[in-house]
Amino acid sequence: MKRYVLSGIAVASIAAVAIAWVYRPSMIESRPLLPMTFAHADHRDVNCVVCHHNFTDDTGSGLCIDCHKTNVDIRAEIEPMFHVLCRDCHVSKHADGDEAGPVRQCKDCHTADEDP
Amino acid sequence: MGHRELFLLLAIGLPAISALGGAWVGAGWIWDAANAAGFVAAALVAYLHVETGAARNRPAAHAAFYSRLHNNVALLALGFVIVHVAALLIDDPTTFEYWKLSAPHYMLAGIVAIVLMAVVTATAYTRPRRRLFVTPSRFRRIHGLASLGLTVVLAWHVAGSALYFDTTFKAVLCVAVLVVLPAWWVRRSGAQSRPTSDGPPRSASEARDETRRLAAIGLSIAIVFSLLRNVPSLLE
Numbered sequence: 001m002k003r004y005v006l007s008g009i010a011v012a013s014i015a016a017v018a019i020a021w022v023y024r025p026s027m028i029e030s031r032p033l034l035p036m037t038f039a040h041a042d043h044r045d046v047n048c049v050v051c052h053h054n055f056t057d058d059t060g061s062g063l064c065i066d067c068h069k070t071n072v073d074i075r076a077e078i079e080p081m082f083h084v085l086c087r088d089c090h091v092s093k094h095a096d097g098d099e100a101g102p103v104r105q106c107k108d109c110h111t112a113d114e115d116p
Numbered sequence: 117m118g119h120r121e122l123f124l125l126l127a128i129g130l131p132a133i134s135a136l137g138g139a140w141v142g143a144g145w146i147w148d149a150a151n152a153a154g155f156v157a158a159a160l161v162a163y164l165h166v167e168t169g170a171a172r173n174r175p176a177a178h179a180a181f182y183s184r185l186h187n188n189v190a191l192l193a194l195g196f197v198i199v200h201v202a203a204l205l206i207d208d209p210t211t212f213e214y215w216k217l218s219a220p221h222y223m224l225a226g227i228v229a230i231v232l233m234a235v236v237t238a239t240a241y242t243r244p245r246r247r248l249f250v251t252p253s254r255f256r257r258i259h260g261l262a263s264l265g266l267t268v269v270l271a272w273h274v275a276g277s278a279l280y281f282d283t284t285f286k287a288v289l290c291v292a293v294l295v296v297l298p299a300w301w302v303r304r305s306g307a308q309s310r311p312t313s314d315g316p317p318r319s320a321s322e323a324r325d326e327t328r329r330l331a332a333i334g335l336s337i338a339i340v341f342s343l344l345r346n347v348p349s350l351l352e
Binding site for chain 2: 005006020023024027028031034079080084087088091092094095103104105106107110
C-alpha cells in the first residue's frame with residue numbers, strides 16, 4: 001500500500017511535468033503581451049538596430065512580435081530575450097554612472113504606454 | 117566553524133556574491149527585501165543538509181534537540197519563502213505572470229521548489245511518515261534525495277532568474293554556495309566518527325530559541341540588504 005502511494009505520487013509528478021512540457025509553447029504563444037512602456041525619446045542615444053536588428057540582418061520585417069511571438073523556434077525565449085536586452089543595457093548604464101531606465105521591477109516597464 | 121556560522125556564511129554569501137562587479141542598483145525597498153528573504157530561504161534549505169534531523173549522527177543526549185531544530189528550520193525556510201512570494205506579489209502584481217505555465221523555466225523551477233519543499237516538510241512528520249514509508253531507512257533515503265533535488269531546483273531558480281546573479285561567474289558561485297558547499301560539508305562530516313559527547317545535554321525546547329535566533333539573523337540580512345541596495349540611490 002505504502003509503496004503504491006509513493007509510486008502514485010511519482011507517476012503523477014512525471015505526468016504533470018510532461019503535460020506542462022507539451023502545452024507550454026502554445027500557452028506562451030496564446031498569452032497576451034503585457035502592457036509595455038517604451039519611450040523612444042529616452043533611447044535616442046541607442047542605435048536603432050540594437051533592437052530593430054531585422055533592419056540589417058534580413059531576419060524579417062514588421063513588428064517585433066511578428067517573429068518573437070509566433071516563430072516556433074524563438075517564441076519560448078521571448079521573455080529572457082527582451083528582458084536581457086533591456087535590463088542588461090540599463091544595468092550597464094547604471095554601472096557607468098549614466099542615467100538609466102528600470103532595472104528589475106516588472107511594473108516599471110509593464111505599464112500602459114504614456115510616452116511613445 | 118559551527119553550524120550557525122555556516123548558516124551565516126550561506127545567508128550572507130548569496131547577497132555578497134550579487135555585489136561582485138556590475139552595478140549596485142536598488143530596485144525598491146520591498147522588492148530587494150523580498151528577494152533577500154528568498155536568499156535566506158535558499159540558505160536555510162542548504163543549511164538543513166548540514167543540520168540534519170538524523171539522530172544517528174548526534175550524541176544521544178542531543179538527538180531530540182537536533183531533530184526539533186531540523187523540523188523548526190524547515191518551517192522557518194517555508195516561512196521565508198512565503199514572505200518572498202507574498203511581498204513580491206503585493207509590491208508588484210505583474211509577478212503573477214510568473215505563476216502561469218507560460219512563465220520562464222527558472223520561474224517554473226521556483227514553483228516546483230515550493231511544492232517540493234512543502235511535500236518534503238509535510239511528509240517528515242511522524243504520522244504521514246509512518247503511513248508513507250515502510251522503514252525509517254527508506255524515509256531517510258527518499259527524504260534526502262528529494263531534498264537534494266529541491267536544492268538543485270532552488271539553485272536553478274535563483275541563478276537562472278539572473279536578477280542579482282547577472283554574470284556567469286556570479287551564477288556559478290551561487291550554485292557553489294547553495295549546492296557544492298553543503299555537499300562538501302556533509303561529506304566532510306560523514307567522514308568523521310559519530311560524536312559521543314558534545315557539551316551538556318540540550319533539550320527540544322532549546323531548539324525553539326535557536327530557531328528564533330536564526331529567524332532574527334535572516335530578517336536582519338533581508339533588511340540590511342535592502343538598505344544597502346536602496347540607500348545609495350537616495351543619496352545621489
